[in-house]
């Protein structure tokens with residue numbers, strides 16, 4: 259995601275300095291015109307605005323708090339925008355330390371996967387510092403087709419988790435439907451055609467269905483991240499005493515898929531749990 263987003267910014271004339279834990283993964287971006295910062299702190303030192311796109315809460319915290327992390331160089335006049343999918347508490351911790359050093363902070367997780375990231379078609383769910391939001395709208399306009407400003411820190415994280423909880427639950431129901439159609443003697447391709455014409459037609463079924471029928475799961479949104487999002491959404495449900503039996507069952511299926519070694523496949527690979 260980070261690579262696709264950086265390429266888009268470069269294409270649209272933004273000056274971009276990149277860092278990645280595995281630094282060699284920056285090479286392709288250098289070919290597109292990016293400079294490399296040796297550490298997160300070096301990126302912050304050089305740039306007025308820094309965007310983070312990291313796997314999970316532990317990674318997001320590590321890049322801020324660890325040695326040579328963002329916190330070492332953040333100061334007044336600099337903005338830090340975390341676009342990773344994390345929980346509200348992680349986001350609040352980051353916001354607190356960034357602002358305590360005079361920096362401004364925005365959480366801005368995204369809907370949309372690898373292709374929308376490449377095409378600048380993400381949906382951006384921002385919350386936090388409104389001034390910073392207004393300053394970075396030109397970059398958001400390149401990265402996404404629509405940005406929402408959702409108010410106080412945590413609201414972006416929560417909205418993202420609710421959306422992904424629904425998506426993960428739908429993927430499980432969809433998988434069961436394909437298997438049920440197949441095992442009961444129907445053509446699963448016809449099922450896709452029927453679904454596509456009715457009230458529950460959606461881009462996810464349309465894009466992923468044909469590959470799933472062939473047991474092919476080219477990674478767009480890695481299954482391990484979808485399971486992380488189910489886990490974080492269920493924790494949000496715990497906090498708010500919201501019963502979520504459907505999401506809990508979907509989370510179990512994603513955990514099972516991870517145990518089968520499918521974590522780096524697309525999250526549609528949860529389909530495999532139905533035949534294993």
Ligand SMILES: NC(=O)C1=CN([C@@H]2O[C@H](COP(=O)(O)OP(=O)(O)OC[C@H]3O[C@@H](n4cnc5c(N)ncnc54)[C@H](OP(=O)(O)O)[C@@H]3O)[C@@H](O)[C@H]2O)C=CC1
Pocket residue numbers: 259260278279280281283311312313314316317320321341342343344368369370371372478479480483484
């Ligand atoms: N893929 C998708 O379709 C979407 C993903 N997201 C969210 O965006 C985020 C990134 O997803 P995606 O790009 O797919 O994930 P990837 O697994 O492809 O990339 C994860 C990134 O996090 C880095 N990272 C992991 N752990 C650490 C750590 N401890 N310290 C520093 N860096 C670390 C990795 O570095 P390294 O290269 O060294 O491993 C890599 O750059 C996730 O929060 C995901 O949920 C949101 C919308 C869509």
Ligand SMILES: O=CCCC(=O)O
Pocket residue numbers: 343368369370371422479
């Ligand atoms: O967090 C990942 C979302 C993937 C998508 O919206 O297609």
